Amino acid sequence: MKNIILCLTAAILLSGCAGVLKEQQPVCTGTAMVGGQESTVQIYGVRKQNNLTQYRAGYPFNWTWVSAGTFTSTTCQ
Template identity: 50%
Template sequence: MKFIFVAILTALLSACQSMPPQKCTATAIIGGQETTVSVYGVRTQTNQTQYYAGNPFGWKWVSKSNFTKSTCER
């Protein structure tokens, strides 16, 4: 019983984590369909612009070339 309580409490607390503010959106072609992706950061590294992209990119820095268009400025 104690394990179930701890598991539920952990799940509830992890659901309360705040997400970083969205900076802009970008469009990627995934599975042959246009998909809008939330972008939470923009950086330039070794002369390449990268977006910190949420799902479906799994919260990773992704090259701007993976997107067909965006509302991000830089």
């Protein structure tokens, strides 16, 4: 009985956090060489830092900021 109550409590707590993170839509796409193959990567943000353009890239870059030089082409403006 104790395990059932614990499981229900955990489920309720986790479902309460379901809407906290917003789903982002990509702003553009880019083509990058990953593992020797061209891959299309979705880009979720663009910023300029120290006169360098950086893109917030999704998979396979794990949503980190990467240099624009990483991409062979992009649809970003």
